Amino acid sequence: MKRYAQWLEDANLKKTETRLKILQILDQEHAFLSADDIHQRLLKELPKVPISTVYRVLEALTQHALVSSVNVDHKKEMLFELAHEHHAHHLICLTCHQVIHIEECPVESLERSMLTKYGFKIESHSLEFYGHCKTCQEHR
Amino acid sequence: MKRYAQWLEDANLKKTETRLKILQILDQEHAFLSADDIHQRLLKELPKVPISTVYRVLEALTQHALVSSVNVDHKKEMLFELAHEHHAHHLICLTCHQVIHIEECPVESLERSMLTKYGFKIESHSLEFYGHCKTCQEHR
DNA sequence: TTTTTAAATGCAATTGATTGGCATTTATCC
DNA sequence: GGATAAATGCCAATCAATTGCATTTAAAAA
Known part of the structure; x- marks a missing residue:
């Protein structure tokens, strides 16, 4: 978890539990996940985070280049993954x-x-x- | 309009006015349009076609390879254009x-x-x- | 040309993904 | 610890796309 906290710090983002967990989920999966996929996994650890928060966290992480998002042809939801260098x-x-x-x-x-x-x-x-x-x- | 009728005939699709107009719109624009863009243009000529019909026409045309659709990154709607060879x-x-x-x-x-x-x-x-x-x- | 029929359409309601307002909570700075 | 701006929770709204069902229509059959 230390690592993720450091990433947030480097990006000048507050270290919140939700953000840390989402980074962890993306890091572990090492693949594209939809907002809903992430939400499902997140609920196992933080049972009451609404999906709107997930979207807001993903937006913040994306804006600070910790996460990248893509639109895969013919799938309507956005997919997210940890940004690669x-x-x-x-x-x-x-x-x-x-x-x-x-x-x-x-x-x-x-x-x-x-x-x-x-x-x-x-x-x-x-x-x-x-x-x-x-x-x-x-x-x- | 003859041309478009021919295209539909070649694709074994019924020649309906909506389909003909949509082909014409796509042919004239020669660019990517969203379903809503197409609907707006269509309403000028056929004022009461619902957008659901536009979607259904686009689906049929796409399935018969007259139209191709893409998802452009970071735009959430599908975009459509006449299929290129x-x-x-x-x-x-x-x-x-x-x-x-x-x-x-x-x-x-x-x-x-x-x-x-x-x-x-x-x-x-x-x-x-x-x-x-x-x-x-x-x-x- | 009229009849038949499957396909296409119109309309309204619905879904699925995403966003927004607003009150409350929390991380960080002092 | 207290102040402050940012993040969150809750819930309603929006936006693109889809669906069910009754009606109409293009095209095949008579």
């Missing part, structure tokens, strides 16, 4: 929905190697860039 | 939210060229692969 991509199984982290920053031509290396058969992929377009860069 | 990626402006289609299948190392070519300054990107993991492939 190095950015990562994911192999998302259409059948069992497991999420496999990969460290390569891959392209289409790597699909074959994903099959060899992970036995993962890619059906499709999405790649999106986020940033600022020319016009918006000029106007600020 | 060739798969495409997008540059999504964090400021004005415009979506620019690109035909290259790009990688990290292409970020510089995006800046040169489109004046788009990439802040981050996401790349997700969808498919079937080893275990799930074996069990069916």
